[in-house]
Amino acid sequence: MSCSRRHFIAGMGAVIFMTGSAQRSLAQIQINGIRYGMVYDETRCIGCTACMDACREVNKVPEGVSRLKIIRTGPIGEFPTAKYRFYRQSCQHCDNPPCVSVCPTGASYKDAATGIVDVNPERCVGCQYCIAACPYRVRFIHPVKKTADKCNFCRDTNLAQGKLPACVISCPTKALTFGNLDDPNSEISRLIADKTTYRAKAYLGTEPKMYRIPDQHGEIKE
Ligand code: SF4
Ligand code: SF4
Numbered sequence: 140m141s142c143s144r145r146h147f148i149a150g151m152g153a154v155i156f157m158t159g160s161a162q163r164s165l166a167q168i169q170i171n172g173i174r175y176g177m178v179y180d181e182t183r184c185i186g187c188t189a190c191m192d193a194c195r196e197v198n199k200v201p202e203g204v205s206r207l208k209i210i211r212t213g214p215i216g217e218f219p220t221a222k223y224r225f226y227r228q229s230c231q232h233c234d235n236p237p238c239v240s241v242c243p244t245g246a247s248y249k250d251a252a253t254g255i256v257d258v259n260p261e262r263c264v265g266c267q268y269c270i271a272a273c274p275y276r277v278r279f280i281h282p283v284k285k286t287a288d289k290c291n292f293c294r295d296t297n298l299a300q301g302k303l304p305a306c307v308i309s310c311p312t313k314a315l316t317f318g319n320l321d322d323p324n325s326e327i328s329r330l331i332a333d334k335t336t337y338r339a340k341a342y343l344g345t346e347p348k349m350y351r352i353p354d355q356h357g358e359i360k361e
């Protein structure tokens with residue numbers, strides 16, 4: 140775990156703020172030089188799992204596997220004031236993705252136009268090297284297609300239709316902000332500049348493009 144602006148100290152740094160990401164269309168945040176990323180605001184997440192349901196529906200993810208999980212801690216404190224912390228587990232769209240470098244067929248790749256890490260099922264032989272190499276444990280073999288699968292920021296579904304990712308649109312608390320990290324004026328870039336954020340396991344050199352605004356209640360050990 141590393142911090143983008145200053146060291147994240149568990150127990151500090153939770154700030155509530157308002158964003159309007161879900162109301163904006165994808166066309167409004169696209170400019171030349173796109174490198175898509177996401178901010179997940181732990182302080183806004185209420186664990187409703189609407190994002191998980193929307194992802195499954197839009198991307199036709201079968202039961203038994205998932206591209207996106209919201210993990211809840213055990214209670215922090217005691218009833219009636221117990222609190223929970225939530226953690227999004229999904230592809231981090233690493234700029235230096237080990238899942239790509241180990242793939243023997245080129246099926247696992249980073250899209251040059253968007254920076255999104257994706258899988259070409261036509262080239263995937265199901266060897267599972269990428270699943271073993273991913274330090275975030277977010278890949279799986281699709282039970283029907285028998286090829287590797289994971290979150291691709293809805294690249295072939297919502298993004299292709301000019302919409303924001305399904306999880307972003309569905310979140311009732313605007314905990315998710317999606318956009319172009321290479322545009323210094325984008326909402327996501329301004330958010331990362333303004334807030335204390337961290338990236339999971341960035342010490343591995345994977346350069347994840349998933350940023351997190353830390354909650355003040357405890358810490359999840361991955
Ligand atoms: S989180 Fe895992 S699957 Fe996603 S780009 Fe990084 S290494 Fe690959
Ligand atoms: S399972 Fe598919 S995507 Fe993963 S390493 Fe093997 S061929 Fe590449």
Ligand code: SF4
Binds near residue numbers: 184188313315
């Ligand atoms: S929809 Fe938003 S608030 Fe609900 S679990 Fe997902 S990120 Fe958290």
